[in-house]
Amino acid sequence: MDFYREQILDHWQNPQNFGKLAKADLVVEQINPLCGDEVTFYFKFQRVKGSKSQSKISDVSFIGRGCAISIASASILSEVIKGKRVKELERITGEKVLDLIGGPVAPARLKCAFLPFEVIKKLTLPALTSRMTGRQGIDN
Protein backbone atom coordinates (compact mmCIF):
# COMPACT_ATOMS: atom_id res chain seq x y z
CA MET A 1 0.00 0.00 0.00
CA ASP A 2 3.03 2.21 0.50
CA PHE A 3 3.14 2.62 -3.25
CA TYR A 4 0.07 4.81 -3.16
CA ARG A 5 2.36 7.76 -2.61
CA GLU A 6 1.71 11.30 -3.64
CA GLN A 7 3.66 11.00 -6.87
CA ILE A 8 1.47 8.21 -8.23
CA LEU A 9 -1.81 9.71 -7.09
CA ASP A 10 -0.77 13.10 -8.39
CA HIS A 11 0.07 11.85 -11.87
CA TRP A 12 -3.08 9.70 -11.95
CA GLN A 13 -5.18 12.74 -11.13
CA ASN A 14 -3.31 15.02 -13.54
CA PRO A 15 -1.67 12.92 -16.22
CA GLN A 16 0.90 14.90 -18.21
CA ASN A 17 1.02 14.80 -22.02
CA PHE A 18 -2.43 13.22 -21.99
CA GLY A 19 -4.36 13.24 -25.25
CA LYS A 20 -3.95 12.33 -28.91
CA LEU A 21 -1.21 13.88 -30.96
CA ALA A 22 -2.29 15.16 -34.35
CA LYS A 23 -0.08 13.97 -37.19
CA ALA A 24 1.90 11.55 -35.08
CA ASP A 25 4.69 9.66 -36.85
CA LEU A 26 4.08 6.55 -34.83
CA VAL A 27 1.24 5.20 -32.70
CA VAL A 28 1.91 2.31 -30.36
CA GLU A 29 -0.79 0.53 -28.38
CA GLN A 30 -0.13 -1.76 -25.45
CA ILE A 31 -2.74 -3.82 -23.60
CA ASN A 32 -2.61 -5.87 -20.46
CA PRO A 33 -5.42 -8.38 -21.08
CA LEU A 34 -5.42 -9.55 -17.48
CA CYS A 35 -6.59 -6.29 -16.01
CA GLY A 36 -7.83 -4.48 -19.08
CA ASP A 37 -5.32 -1.65 -18.78
CA GLU A 38 -4.49 -0.07 -22.09
CA VAL A 39 -2.25 2.77 -23.17
CA THR A 40 -1.68 4.25 -26.61
CA PHE A 41 1.35 6.42 -27.17
CA TYR A 42 1.72 8.98 -29.97
CA PHE A 43 5.19 9.97 -31.10
CA LYS A 44 6.67 12.62 -33.33
CA PHE A 45 10.28 12.28 -34.36
CA GLN A 46 12.88 14.73 -35.59
CA ARG A 47 16.26 14.00 -37.07
CA VAL A 48 19.07 14.94 -34.70
CA LYS A 49 21.05 17.86 -36.13
CA GLY A 50 24.37 16.78 -37.55
CA SER A 51 23.44 13.10 -37.49
CA LYS A 52 22.35 11.01 -40.46
CA SER A 53 20.79 8.13 -38.62
CA GLN A 54 19.72 9.37 -35.23
CA SER A 55 16.31 10.77 -34.42
CA LYS A 56 14.88 12.20 -31.27
CA ILE A 57 11.40 12.32 -29.83
CA SER A 58 10.24 15.82 -30.58
CA ASP A 59 6.80 15.27 -29.09
CA VAL A 60 4.95 12.56 -27.25
CA SER A 61 1.51 12.05 -25.79
CA PHE A 62 -0.61 9.18 -24.58
CA ILE A 63 -4.17 8.19 -23.92
CA GLY A 64 -5.23 5.23 -21.88
CA ARG A 65 -7.41 3.59 -19.37
CA GLY A 66 -5.96 1.89 -16.39
CA CYS A 67 -4.99 1.82 -12.77
CA ALA A 68 -3.28 4.65 -10.96
CA ILE A 69 0.09 2.93 -11.30
CA SER A 70 0.00 2.39 -15.07
CA ILE A 71 -1.35 5.86 -15.78
CA ALA A 72 1.17 7.54 -13.45
CA SER A 73 3.96 5.51 -15.01
CA ALA A 74 2.85 6.56 -18.50
CA SER A 75 2.62 10.19 -17.46
CA ILE A 76 6.06 10.21 -15.87
CA LEU A 77 7.72 8.28 -18.71
CA SER A 78 6.20 10.63 -21.29
CA GLU A 79 7.85 13.54 -19.50
CA VAL A 80 11.14 11.72 -19.25
CA ILE A 81 11.45 10.73 -22.91
CA LYS A 82 10.34 13.97 -24.49
CA GLY A 83 13.30 15.48 -26.32
CA LYS A 84 15.48 12.41 -25.82
CA ARG A 85 17.26 10.59 -28.63
CA VAL A 86 15.67 7.25 -29.49
CA LYS A 87 19.06 5.61 -28.98
CA GLU A 88 19.11 6.90 -25.39
CA LEU A 89 15.91 5.03 -24.59
CA GLU A 90 17.85 1.78 -24.63
CA ARG A 91 19.29 2.83 -21.32
CA ILE A 92 15.93 2.76 -19.55
CA THR A 93 15.62 -0.32 -17.35
CA GLY A 94 12.79 -1.66 -15.25
CA GLU A 95 14.69 -0.55 -12.18
CA LYS A 96 14.85 3.00 -13.50
CA VAL A 97 11.14 3.00 -14.19
CA LEU A 98 10.48 2.00 -10.58
CA ASP A 99 12.83 4.74 -9.38
CA LEU A 100 10.95 7.24 -11.50
CA ILE A 101 7.57 6.32 -10.05
CA GLY A 102 9.04 6.62 -6.59
CA GLY A 103 10.03 3.12 -5.56
CA PRO A 104 8.97 -0.52 -5.70
CA VAL A 105 5.42 -1.78 -6.17
CA ALA A 106 3.93 -5.14 -5.17
CA PRO A 107 5.08 -7.95 -7.52
CA ALA A 108 1.55 -8.40 -8.86
CA ARG A 109 1.59 -4.74 -9.90
CA LEU A 110 4.87 -4.73 -11.83
CA LYS A 111 2.91 -5.37 -15.02
CA CYS A 112 0.98 -2.16 -14.37
CA ALA A 113 4.12 -0.13 -13.71
CA PHE A 114 5.82 -1.53 -16.83
CA LEU A 115 2.93 -1.28 -19.29
CA PRO A 116 4.12 2.08 -20.72
CA PHE A 117 7.73 0.86 -20.50
CA GLU A 118 6.79 -1.94 -22.92
CA VAL A 119 5.84 0.75 -25.42
CA ILE A 120 9.15 2.56 -25.00
CA LYS A 121 11.07 -0.69 -25.43
CA LYS A 122 9.39 -1.18 -28.80
CA LEU A 123 10.83 2.13 -30.00
CA THR A 124 14.32 0.73 -29.72
CA LEU A 125 13.59 -2.35 -31.83
CA PRO A 126 15.79 -2.25 -34.97
CA ALA A 127 12.78 -2.90 -37.19
CA LEU A 128 11.10 0.20 -35.85
CA THR A 129 13.98 2.61 -35.68
CA SER A 130 14.42 2.33 -39.42
CA ARG A 131 10.79 3.30 -40.00
CA MET A 132 10.61 6.16 -37.60
CA THR A 133 10.22 8.89 -40.09
CA GLY A 134 7.12 7.39 -41.68
CA ARG A 135 3.71 7.61 -40.07
CA GLN A 136 2.35 4.23 -39.08
CA GLY A 137 0.80 2.28 -36.27
CA ILE A 138 1.75 -1.02 -34.76
CA ASP A 139 -0.09 -3.23 -32.32
CA ASN A 140 1.36 -5.65 -29.89
Next chain:
Amino acid sequence: MDIAKIRKDFPILKRKINGKRLVYLDNAATSQKPIQVINAISNYYKNYNSNVHRGIHSLAMEATQSYDGTRAKIAKFIGVKDPKEIIFVRNTDEAINLVARSLGNRVIRKGDEILVTIMEHHANFVPWQQLAKEKGAKLKIAPINKEGEIDIVEFKKLLSKKTKFVAFTHVSNVLGTVNDVKRLSTIVHRQSSDAKVLVDGAQAVPHLPFDISKIGCDFYAFSAHKMLGPSGIGVLWGKRELLEVMEPYQLGGDMISKVEIKKSTWAEIPYKFEAGTPNIEGVIGFSAAIDYLNKIGMTNVRKHEIELAKYAFGKLSKIPNLRILGPKDPNKRCGVIAFVLNVGLNGTLRAIPPHDVASIMDSLGIEIRSGYNCVQPLMDSLSIGPIARASFYIYNTEEEIDKFADGLKKVREIFQFNSKVKSQNSKTQLKSQKFNNFKF
Protein backbone atom coordinates in the same frame (compact mmCIF):
# COMPACT_ATOMS: atom_id res chain seq x y z
CA MET B 1 -25.47 -23.63 10.00
CA ASP B 2 -22.56 -23.24 12.40
CA ILE B 3 -20.15 -20.88 10.62
CA ALA B 4 -17.53 -21.03 13.38
CA LYS B 5 -17.43 -24.80 13.05
CA ILE B 6 -17.31 -24.63 9.24
CA ARG B 7 -14.42 -22.16 9.38
CA LYS B 8 -12.37 -24.61 11.43
CA ASP B 9 -12.50 -27.04 8.51
CA PHE B 10 -10.68 -24.58 6.24
CA PRO B 11 -6.99 -24.44 7.20
CA ILE B 12 -6.27 -21.51 4.88
CA LEU B 13 -8.63 -19.20 6.80
CA LYS B 14 -6.08 -19.12 9.63
CA ARG B 15 -3.56 -17.54 7.30
CA LYS B 16 -2.40 -13.98 7.58
CA ILE B 17 -2.02 -11.71 4.57
CA ASN B 18 0.20 -8.69 5.06
CA GLY B 19 -0.02 -9.21 8.79
CA LYS B 20 -3.84 -9.28 8.79
CA ARG B 21 -6.19 -12.23 9.17
CA LEU B 22 -7.25 -13.39 5.69
CA VAL B 23 -10.69 -12.25 4.56
CA TYR B 24 -11.32 -14.31 1.45
CA LEU B 25 -13.91 -12.67 -0.81
CA ASP B 26 -12.95 -14.08 -4.19
CA ASN B 27 -15.16 -17.14 -4.12
CA ALA B 28 -16.64 -16.57 -7.56
CA ALA B 29 -13.11 -17.13 -8.90
CA THR B 30 -12.51 -20.21 -6.79
CA SER B 31 -13.58 -21.40 -3.36
CA GLN B 32 -11.28 -22.51 -0.57
CA LYS B 33 -11.03 -26.21 0.27
CA PRO B 34 -12.01 -27.91 3.53
CA ILE B 35 -9.61 -30.33 5.20
CA GLN B 36 -11.95 -33.19 4.24
CA VAL B 37 -11.26 -32.56 0.54
CA ILE B 38 -7.53 -32.11 1.09
CA ASN B 39 -7.42 -35.35 3.09
CA ALA B 40 -9.41 -37.31 0.50
CA ILE B 41 -6.86 -36.43 -2.18
CA SER B 42 -3.93 -37.18 0.06
CA ASN B 43 -5.53 -40.46 1.19
CA TYR B 44 -5.90 -41.56 -2.44
CA TYR B 45 -2.20 -41.04 -3.10
CA LYS B 46 -1.16 -42.60 0.20
CA ASN B 47 -3.39 -45.65 0.06
CA TYR B 48 -4.94 -46.54 -3.29
CA ASN B 49 -3.22 -44.65 -6.09
CA SER B 50 -3.72 -46.51 -9.35
CA ASN B 51 -4.96 -45.90 -12.85
CA VAL B 52 -8.66 -46.47 -13.48
CA HIS B 53 -10.55 -48.81 -15.85
CA ARG B 54 -7.38 -50.71 -16.78
CA GLY B 55 -6.11 -53.10 -14.16
CA ILE B 56 -7.76 -55.96 -12.40
CA HIS B 57 -5.64 -55.62 -9.27
CA SER B 58 -7.03 -54.38 -5.96
CA LEU B 59 -5.67 -50.86 -6.20
CA ALA B 60 -7.09 -50.39 -9.69
CA MET B 61 -10.46 -51.60 -8.53
CA GLU B 62 -10.52 -49.30 -5.51
CA ALA B 63 -9.50 -46.29 -7.59
CA THR B 64 -12.03 -47.16 -10.31
CA GLN B 65 -14.77 -47.59 -7.74
CA SER B 66 -14.05 -44.18 -6.20
CA TYR B 67 -13.79 -42.54 -9.60
CA ASP B 68 -16.90 -43.97 -11.20
CA GLY B 69 -18.84 -44.03 -7.94
CA THR B 70 -18.59 -40.26 -7.83
CA ARG B 71 -20.75 -40.03 -10.96
CA ALA B 72 -23.75 -41.38 -9.07
CA LYS B 73 -23.07 -38.99 -6.19
CA ILE B 74 -22.90 -36.02 -8.56
CA ALA B 75 -26.00 -37.15 -10.46
CA LYS B 76 -27.95 -37.24 -7.22
CA PHE B 77 -26.55 -33.88 -6.10
CA ILE B 78 -27.66 -32.10 -9.27
CA GLY B 79 -30.91 -34.01 -9.61
CA VAL B 80 -30.44 -36.22 -12.65
CA LYS B 81 -31.25 -39.92 -12.81
CA ASP B 82 -28.60 -41.44 -15.05
CA PRO B 83 -24.96 -41.29 -13.79
CA LYS B 84 -23.78 -42.16 -17.30
CA GLU B 85 -24.89 -38.72 -18.40
CA ILE B 86 -22.16 -37.23 -16.17
CA ILE B 87 -19.07 -36.55 -18.30
CA PHE B 88 -15.89 -35.56 -16.49
CA VAL B 89 -14.03 -32.68 -18.08
CA ARG B 90 -11.37 -30.23 -16.90
CA ASN B 91 -13.73 -27.36 -16.19
CA THR B 92 -16.79 -25.46 -17.38
CA ASP B 93 -14.92 -24.05 -20.38
CA GLU B 94 -14.00 -27.51 -21.58
CA ALA B 95 -17.57 -28.75 -21.11
CA ILE B 96 -18.88 -25.94 -23.34
CA ASN B 97 -16.12 -26.44 -25.91
CA LEU B 98 -16.99 -30.13 -25.99
CA VAL B 99 -20.61 -29.41 -26.90
CA ALA B 100 -19.68 -26.68 -29.40
CA ARG B 101 -17.21 -29.03 -31.12
CA SER B 102 -18.87 -32.43 -30.85
CA LEU B 103 -22.44 -31.39 -31.57
CA GLY B 104 -22.31 -27.76 -32.68
CA ASN B 105 -19.76 -28.55 -35.31
CA ARG B 106 -22.12 -31.10 -36.84
CA VAL B 107 -25.49 -29.42 -36.64
CA ILE B 108 -24.62 -25.78 -37.35
CA ARG B 109 -24.80 -24.90 -41.04
CA LYS B 110 -24.37 -21.73 -43.00
CA GLY B 111 -27.15 -19.28 -42.22
CA ASP B 112 -28.10 -20.94 -38.92
CA GLU B 113 -28.28 -18.93 -35.74
CA ILE B 114 -26.79 -19.29 -32.28
CA LEU B 115 -28.21 -17.22 -29.43
CA VAL B 116 -26.25 -16.24 -26.32
CA THR B 117 -26.72 -13.37 -23.86
CA ILE B 118 -24.62 -10.30 -23.19
CA MET B 119 -23.97 -11.41 -19.60
CA GLU B 120 -22.05 -14.56 -20.61
CA HIS B 121 -18.63 -15.36 -19.25
CA HIS B 122 -16.08 -15.65 -22.08
CA ALA B 123 -16.36 -19.44 -21.56
CA ASN B 124 -19.91 -19.38 -22.87
CA PHE B 125 -19.28 -16.73 -25.49
CA VAL B 126 -16.05 -17.32 -27.37
CA PRO B 127 -16.70 -21.00 -28.33
CA TRP B 128 -20.04 -19.97 -29.91
CA GLN B 129 -18.60 -16.86 -31.51
CA GLN B 130 -15.88 -18.92 -33.20
CA LEU B 131 -18.22 -21.75 -34.17
CA ALA B 132 -20.54 -19.25 -35.84
CA LYS B 133 -17.62 -17.66 -37.63
CA GLU B 134 -16.33 -20.98 -38.95
CA LYS B 135 -19.73 -22.14 -40.16
CA GLY B 136 -20.99 -18.86 -41.56
CA ALA B 137 -23.72 -18.89 -38.93
CA LYS B 138 -25.01 -15.84 -37.08
CA LEU B 139 -24.27 -15.17 -33.41
CA LYS B 140 -27.16 -13.30 -31.82
CA ILE B 141 -26.88 -11.66 -28.43
CA ALA B 142 -29.77 -11.17 -26.03
CA PRO B 143 -29.56 -7.92 -24.04
CA ILE B 144 -30.24 -7.33 -20.35
CA ASN B 145 -32.57 -4.83 -18.73
CA LYS B 146 -31.67 -2.09 -16.26
CA GLU B 147 -31.96 -4.48 -13.34
CA GLY B 148 -29.30 -6.72 -14.88
CA GLU B 149 -31.71 -9.47 -15.88
CA ILE B 150 -32.09 -11.04 -19.32
CA ASP B 151 -34.66 -9.06 -21.29
CA ILE B 152 -37.22 -11.81 -21.95
CA VAL B 153 -39.11 -9.89 -24.64
CA GLU B 154 -35.94 -9.30 -26.64
CA PHE B 155 -34.78 -12.86 -25.97
CA LYS B 156 -38.00 -14.20 -27.53
CA LYS B 157 -37.68 -11.91 -30.53
CA LEU B 158 -34.18 -13.17 -31.26
CA LEU B 159 -35.30 -16.78 -31.55
CA SER B 160 -36.21 -18.07 -34.98
CA LYS B 161 -36.59 -21.27 -36.96
CA LYS B 162 -32.92 -20.96 -37.81
CA THR B 163 -31.85 -21.03 -34.15
CA LYS B 164 -29.85 -24.23 -33.54
CA PHE B 165 -28.17 -23.46 -30.23
CA VAL B 166 -29.02 -21.27 -27.28
CA ALA B 167 -26.51 -20.84 -24.47
CA PHE B 168 -27.00 -18.81 -21.30
CA THR B 169 -25.66 -18.66 -17.80
CA HIS B 170 -27.62 -19.77 -14.74
CA VAL B 171 -25.98 -17.15 -12.50
CA SER B 172 -23.97 -14.17 -13.74
CA ASN B 173 -20.43 -14.08 -12.35
CA VAL B 174 -20.51 -10.28 -12.24
CA LEU B 175 -24.12 -9.13 -11.90
CA GLY B 176 -24.97 -11.99 -9.57
CA THR B 177 -28.32 -12.33 -11.35
CA VAL B 178 -30.02 -15.70 -10.96
CA ASN B 179 -31.64 -16.31 -14.34
CA ASP B 180 -34.95 -18.11 -14.64
CA VAL B 181 -33.33 -20.88 -16.67
CA LYS B 182 -36.46 -23.02 -16.63
CA ARG B 183 -38.51 -20.28 -18.22
CA LEU B 184 -35.79 -19.51 -20.77
CA SER B 185 -35.43 -23.21 -21.72
CA THR B 186 -39.20 -23.54 -22.12
CA ILE B 187 -39.34 -20.47 -24.35
CA VAL B 188 -36.54 -21.79 -26.55
CA HIS B 189 -38.02 -25.24 -26.99
CA ARG B 190 -41.48 -23.83 -27.68
CA GLN B 191 -40.29 -21.39 -30.32
CA SER B 192 -37.49 -23.30 -31.99
CA SER B 193 -38.06 -27.02 -31.74
CA ASP B 194 -34.64 -27.86 -33.22
CA ALA B 195 -32.65 -25.66 -30.88
CA LYS B 196 -30.53 -27.18 -28.15
CA VAL B 197 -30.09 -25.37 -24.84
CA LEU B 198 -26.85 -25.26 -22.88
CA VAL B 199 -26.74 -23.74 -19.40
CA ASP B 200 -23.47 -22.50 -17.87
CA GLY B 201 -23.82 -23.46 -14.21
CA ALA B 202 -20.34 -22.56 -12.95
CA GLN B 203 -21.73 -19.93 -10.55
CA ALA B 204 -24.97 -21.76 -9.77
CA VAL B 205 -24.20 -25.32 -8.64
CA PRO B 206 -21.98 -24.11 -5.76
CA HIS B 207 -24.68 -21.79 -4.38
CA LEU B 208 -28.22 -22.89 -5.25
CA PRO B 209 -30.38 -25.91 -4.45
CA PHE B 210 -32.01 -27.14 -7.67
CA ASP B 211 -32.49 -30.13 -9.96
CA ILE B 212 -31.04 -29.95 -13.44
CA SER B 213 -33.72 -32.34 -14.71
CA LYS B 214 -36.40 -29.76 -13.87
CA ILE B 215 -34.78 -26.99 -15.93
CA GLY B 216 -35.55 -28.58 -19.28
CA CYS B 217 -32.16 -27.80 -20.79
CA ASP B 218 -30.17 -30.19 -22.99
CA PHE B 219 -26.71 -29.57 -21.52
CA TYR B 220 -25.43 -28.20 -18.23
CA ALA B 221 -21.81 -27.37 -17.39
CA PHE B 222 -20.01 -26.66 -14.10
CA SER B 223 -16.69 -26.97 -12.25
CA ALA B 224 -15.65 -28.50 -8.93
CA HIS B 225 -13.23 -25.82 -7.83
CA LYS B 226 -15.89 -23.20 -7.14
CA MET B 227 -17.72 -25.63 -4.84
CA LEU B 228 -14.98 -26.67 -2.40
CA GLY B 229 -13.46 -29.23 -4.79
CA PRO B 230 -10.07 -29.28 -6.49
CA SER B 231 -9.25 -27.43 -9.70
CA GLY B 232 -8.94 -29.21 -13.04
CA ILE B 233 -12.16 -31.18 -12.76
CA GLY B 234 -15.61 -30.28 -14.01
CA VAL B 235 -18.78 -31.84 -15.31
CA LEU B 236 -20.75 -31.79 -18.50
CA TRP B 237 -24.23 -33.15 -18.09
CA GLY B 238 -26.12 -33.90 -21.28
CA LYS B 239 -29.24 -35.77 -22.32
CA ARG B 240 -28.35 -39.37 -23.13
CA GLU B 241 -29.92 -39.36 -26.59
CA LEU B 242 -27.77 -36.37 -27.55
CA LEU B 243 -24.55 -37.61 -25.98
CA GLU B 244 -24.98 -40.89 -27.81
CA VAL B 245 -25.12 -39.33 -31.27
CA MET B 246 -22.30 -36.88 -30.61
CA GLU B 247 -18.80 -37.52 -31.93
CA PRO B 248 -15.97 -37.89 -29.40
CA TYR B 249 -14.20 -34.69 -28.39
CA GLN B 250 -10.74 -36.21 -28.12
CA LEU B 251 -9.40 -39.51 -29.31
CA GLY B 252 -7.10 -42.06 -27.71
CA GLY B 253 -7.08 -44.47 -24.81
CA ASP B 254 -10.03 -45.38 -22.63
CA MET B 255 -12.58 -43.91 -25.04
CA ILE B 256 -12.67 -46.74 -27.56
CA SER B 257 -14.50 -50.03 -27.75
CA LYS B 258 -12.44 -51.63 -30.54
CA VAL B 259 -9.42 -50.48 -32.51
CA GLU B 260 -8.44 -52.03 -35.84
CA ILE B 261 -5.78 -50.93 -38.27
CA LYS B 262 -8.24 -49.02 -40.42
CA LYS B 263 -11.07 -48.13 -38.09
CA SER B 264 -12.12 -47.73 -34.48
CA THR B 265 -15.40 -47.80 -32.65
CA TRP B 266 -16.17 -45.70 -29.64
CA ALA B 267 -16.89 -46.73 -26.09
CA GLU B 268 -20.29 -46.10 -24.53
CA ILE B 269 -21.04 -42.84 -22.79
CA PRO B 270 -19.56 -41.38 -20.61
CA TYR B 271 -16.22 -43.01 -21.55
CA LYS B 272 -16.51 -41.96 -25.18
CA PHE B 273 -15.76 -38.40 -24.04
CA GLU B 274 -12.99 -39.18 -21.56
CA ALA B 275 -9.85 -40.01 -23.56
CA GLY B 276 -6.72 -40.82 -21.61
CA THR B 277 -6.00 -41.15 -17.91
CA PRO B 278 -8.46 -38.82 -16.24
CA ASN B 279 -8.04 -36.49 -13.27
CA ILE B 280 -8.58 -39.25 -10.71
CA GLU B 281 -7.52 -37.26 -7.66
CA GLY B 282 -9.75 -34.43 -8.87
CA VAL B 283 -12.81 -36.65 -8.98
CA ILE B 284 -12.01 -38.10 -5.56
CA GLY B 285 -11.60 -34.60 -4.11
CA PHE B 286 -14.81 -33.53 -5.83
CA SER B 287 -16.61 -36.44 -4.18
CA ALA B 288 -15.48 -35.25 -0.73
CA ALA B 289 -16.59 -31.71 -1.59
CA ILE B 290 -20.09 -32.94 -2.43
CA ASP B 291 -20.22 -34.89 0.83
CA TYR B 292 -19.32 -31.68 2.64
CA LEU B 293 -22.00 -29.61 0.89
CA ASN B 294 -24.58 -32.37 1.42
CA LYS B 295 -23.82 -32.33 5.14
CA ILE B 296 -24.52 -28.60 5.30
CA GLY B 297 -27.43 -28.77 2.86
CA MET B 298 -27.70 -26.54 -0.20
CA THR B 299 -30.84 -24.87 1.15
CA ASN B 300 -28.78 -23.67 4.11
CA VAL B 301 -25.96 -22.55 1.83
CA ARG B 302 -28.44 -20.42 -0.12
CA LYS B 303 -30.01 -19.04 3.04
CA HIS B 304 -26.64 -18.02 4.43
CA GLU B 305 -25.67 -16.26 1.22
CA ILE B 306 -28.94 -14.34 0.99
CA GLU B 307 -28.41 -13.18 4.58
CA LEU B 308 -24.85 -12.10 3.80
CA ALA B 309 -25.97 -10.29 0.66
CA LYS B 310 -28.71 -8.48 2.61
CA TYR B 311 -26.23 -7.49 5.28
CA ALA B 312 -23.69 -6.35 2.69
CA PHE B 313 -26.26 -4.25 0.80
CA GLY B 314 -27.26 -2.55 4.05
CA LYS B 315 -23.68 -1.84 4.97
CA LEU B 316 -22.58 -0.70 1.52
CA SER B 317 -25.59 1.56 0.99
CA LYS B 318 -24.00 3.87 3.57
CA ILE B 319 -20.94 4.35 1.38
CA PRO B 320 -21.56 7.26 -0.98
CA ASN B 321 -20.76 7.08 -4.70
CA LEU B 322 -20.47 3.32 -4.67
CA ARG B 323 -22.15 1.74 -7.69
CA ILE B 324 -23.12 -1.91 -7.33
CA LEU B 325 -23.99 -3.83 -10.48
CA GLY B 326 -26.90 -6.23 -10.83
CA PRO B 327 -30.27 -6.75 -9.13
CA LYS B 328 -30.84 -5.02 -5.80
CA ASP B 329 -33.11 -7.75 -4.44
CA PRO B 330 -30.92 -10.31 -2.57
CA ASN B 331 -33.46 -13.04 -3.39
CA LYS B 332 -32.88 -12.54 -7.11
CA ARG B 333 -29.11 -12.75 -6.97
CA CYS B 334 -26.16 -14.68 -5.60
CA GLY B 335 -23.50 -13.40 -3.22
CA VAL B 336 -21.50 -11.66 -5.92
CA ILE B 337 -21.01 -7.94 -5.50
CA ALA B 338 -19.33 -6.22 -8.42
CA PHE B 339 -18.83 -2.53 -7.89
CA VAL B 340 -17.29 0.72 -8.99
CA LEU B 341 -16.09 3.03 -6.24
CA ASN B 342 -16.00 6.69 -7.21
CA VAL B 343 -14.12 9.55 -5.67
CA GLY B 344 -14.92 13.24 -6.02
CA LEU B 345 -11.96 15.14 -7.43
CA ASN B 346 -12.16 18.83 -8.21
CA GLY B 347 -15.91 18.61 -8.37
CA THR B 348 -16.16 15.59 -10.67
CA LEU B 349 -16.59 11.93 -9.86
CA ARG B 350 -13.82 9.60 -10.95
CA ALA B 351 -13.85 5.83 -10.66
CA ILE B 352 -11.01 4.55 -8.52
CA PRO B 353 -9.28 1.98 -10.75
CA PRO B 354 -10.35 -1.48 -9.54
CA HIS B 355 -6.79 -2.79 -9.50
CA ASP B 356 -5.88 -0.11 -7.02
CA VAL B 357 -8.95 -0.92 -4.95
CA ALA B 358 -7.89 -4.59 -4.89
CA SER B 359 -4.27 -3.72 -4.03
CA ILE B 360 -5.23 -1.58 -1.06
CA MET B 361 -7.73 -4.21 0.07
CA ASP B 362 -4.98 -6.83 -0.15
CA SER B 363 -2.81 -4.73 2.12
CA LEU B 364 -5.64 -5.09 4.64
CA GLY B 365 -5.78 -8.87 4.17
CA ILE B 366 -8.98 -8.69 2.09
CA GLU B 367 -8.84 -10.64 -1.16
CA ILE B 368 -11.15 -9.44 -3.91
CA ARG B 369 -11.10 -9.71 -7.69
CA SER B 370 -10.45 -6.87 -10.10
CA GLY B 371 -10.41 -6.63 -13.87
CA TYR B 372 -12.75 -7.62 -16.65
CA ASN B 373 -13.78 -10.78 -14.81
CA CYS B 374 -13.99 -12.56 -18.19
CA VAL B 375 -17.09 -10.63 -19.23
CA GLN B 376 -15.67 -8.01 -21.56
CA PRO B 377 -18.74 -7.84 -23.86
CA LEU B 378 -20.92 -7.10 -20.81
CA MET B 379 -18.57 -4.41 -19.51
CA ASP B 380 -18.45 -2.81 -22.95
CA SER B 381 -22.24 -2.88 -23.24
CA LEU B 382 -22.56 -1.15 -19.85
CA SER B 383 -19.87 1.32 -20.91
CA ILE B 384 -17.77 0.59 -17.88
CA GLY B 385 -14.21 -0.65 -17.84
CA PRO B 386 -12.79 -3.18 -15.44
CA ILE B 387 -14.54 -3.59 -12.11
CA ALA B 388 -13.84 -4.84 -8.61
CA ARG B 389 -15.78 -7.79 -7.22
CA ALA B 390 -16.34 -9.34 -3.81
CA SER B 391 -18.03 -12.74 -3.63
CA PHE B 392 -19.15 -14.81 -0.64
CA TYR B 393 -19.37 -18.43 0.33
CA ILE B 394 -20.31 -20.64 3.27
CA TYR B 395 -17.44 -19.57 5.53
CA ASN B 396 -17.85 -15.81 5.17
CA THR B 397 -19.22 -13.80 8.08
CA GLU B 398 -20.88 -10.44 8.72
CA GLU B 399 -17.73 -9.39 10.54
CA GLU B 400 -15.78 -9.92 7.31
CA ILE B 401 -18.27 -7.77 5.42
CA ASP B 402 -17.68 -5.05 8.03
CA LYS B 403 -13.96 -5.28 7.31
CA PHE B 404 -14.69 -5.10 3.58
CA ALA B 405 -16.82 -1.96 3.99
CA ASP B 406 -14.15 -0.36 6.21
CA GLY B 407 -11.57 -1.27 3.57
CA LEU B 408 -13.54 0.58 0.91
CA LYS B 409 -13.59 3.69 3.09
CA LYS B 410 -9.83 3.40 3.50
CA VAL B 411 -9.39 3.13 -0.29
CA ARG B 412 -11.33 6.30 -0.81
CA GLU B 413 -9.41 8.13 1.91
CA ILE B 414 -6.16 7.33 0.13
CA PHE B 415 -7.47 8.49 -3.23
CA GLN B 416 -9.15 11.58 -1.82
CA PHE B 417 -6.43 12.80 0.50
CA ASN B 418 -4.24 14.01 -2.28
CA SER B 419 -6.98 15.96 -3.98
CA LYS B 420 -7.69 17.93 -0.82
CA VAL B 421 -4.10 19.07 -0.72
CA LYS B 422 -4.12 19.74 -4.40
CA SER B 423 -7.30 21.75 -4.62
CA GLN B 424 -5.31 24.80 -3.53
CA ASN B 425 -3.25 24.55 -6.69
CA SER B 426 -4.42 24.87 -10.22
CA LYS B 427 -5.80 21.76 -11.90
CA THR B 428 -2.97 20.94 -14.21
CA GLN B 429 -0.02 21.77 -12.05
CA LEU B 430 1.62 18.85 -10.34
CA LYS B 431 2.63 18.95 -6.73
CA SER B 432 5.11 16.18 -7.14
CA GLN B 433 8.39 16.13 -8.95
CA LYS B 434 8.61 17.08 -12.62
CA PHE B 435 10.76 14.98 -14.93
CA ASN B 436 11.38 17.24 -17.90
CA ASN B 437 15.09 17.42 -17.29
CA PHE B 438 15.62 13.87 -16.18
CA LYS B 439 18.92 12.34 -17.26
CA PHE B 440 19.45 8.63 -17.69
